Amino acid sequence: MESNGRMAPEVQSILAAARERGGGGDRVAVDARSLPAAFEAAEADGRVPVIAEVKPTSPTADGERTDDPVELAEAMVAGGAAALSVLTEPDHFGGSAETLQRVREAVDVPVLRKDFILHEEQLDVVEADVILLIVRFLEEDGTDSLEDLLSAARERGFQVLVEAHTAAEVERAVEAGADIVGVNNRDLAKLEVDLATFPDAATAAPEAVTLIAESGIGSPDDVVRMREAGADALLVGSAIMDHGGDSDVTANTRRLTAATDTDTQT
Numbered sequence: 001m002e003s004n005g006r007m008a009p010e011v012q013s014i015l016a017a018a019r020e021r022g023g024g025g026d027r028v029a030v031d032a033r034s035l036p037a038a039f040e041a042a043e044a045d046g047r048v049p050v051i052a053e054v055k056p057t058s059p060t061a062d063g064e065r066t067d068d069p070v071e072l073a074e075a076m077v078a079g080g081a082a083a084l085s086v087l088t089e090p091d092h093f094g095g096s097a098e099t100l101q102r103v104r105e106a107v108d109v110p111v112l113r114k115d116f117i118l119h120e121e122q123l124d125v126v127e128a129d130v131i132l133l134i135v136r137f138l139e140e141d142g143t144d145s146l147e148d149l150l151s152a153a154r155e156r157g158f159q160v161l162v163e164a165h166t167a168a169e170v171e172r173a174v175e176a177g178a179d180i181v182g183v184n185n186r187d188l189a190k191l192e193v194d195l196a197t198f199p200d201a202a203t204a205a206p207e208a209v210t211l212i213a214e215s216g217i218g219s220p221d222d223v224v225r226m227r228e229a230g231a232d233a234l235l236v237g238s239a240i241m242d243h244g245g246d247s248d249v250t251a252n253t254r255r256l257t258a259a260t261d262t263d264t265q266t
């Protein structure tokens with residue numbers, strides 16, 4: 001696995017901050033909204049299942065979006081988002097646990113807590129329907145193991161999205177017991193996006209796994225490409241948030257949730 005020393009400086013900084021961050025107070029117990037059921041409901045009424053991400057900024061964003069996150073989240077749901085992802089990482093993404101809590105109270109779709117969780121106590125910061133565990137960040141000394149975090153999260157009622165970047169990491173996720181696996185098209189070592197990543201790595205996932213294509217998806221053509229490669233759902237942040245601008249988040253979401261294979265025909 002990639003050593004943190006070979007990660008992009010921004011990612012090393014994210015991980016250093018994550019190692020320092022503590023947990024919450026009391027142990028969380030969640031009555032989670034089902035992510036697979038939300039995807040099925042979207043499919044049933046003709047929407048591509050999209051997890052739209054409330055990401056005020058990021059190390060690779062062109063700027064910051066300062067609109068009220070709850071209004072952004074509601075606009076994403078109005079655009080057909082099956083679920084939402086909310087950054088709770090404060091130092092590099094402008095997120096917070098309080099934002100996630102407000103968003104989750106305002107919508108009825110499942111909400112993913114997008115953060116860099118390395119230790120069990122960090123699960124107890126806020127209730128969410130789904131939490132993220134990143135394979136390559138949990139193979140380092142000084143973090144809890146993927147298996148331990150998976151079971152600790154499930155004991156609290158969370159669903160778990162396990163993120164991989166390569167076929168080997170998909171195999172590792174499945175071996176650890178993941179039933180929802182994301183393939184990140186963004187290489188977190190270099191912060192480069194390559195949409196060929198998902199089709200390559202997805203081949204390692206068994207049929208029973210719910211498979212999510214993450215990052216770099218910006219157009220209806222990209223949606224169709226990921227779906228044809230086996231994505232059950234897509235996780236999209238930047239193309240919906242439009243960090244440098246102030247475009248309509250509902251329209252940005254709908255453009256992707258309404259994508260069909262006719263979009264790729266000339």
Ligand SMILES: O=C(O)c1ccccc1NCC(=O)[C@H](O)[C@H](O)COP(=O)(O)O
Pocket residue numbers: 010011014053055058059060061184186188191214215216217235236237238239
């Ligand atoms: O988005 C970043 O710049 C980033 C930098 C360092 C570590 C993680 C990062 N992003 C996390 C994500 O997984 C994305 O926010 C998510 O998949 C959406 O990606 P996109 O649609 O490309 O905004």
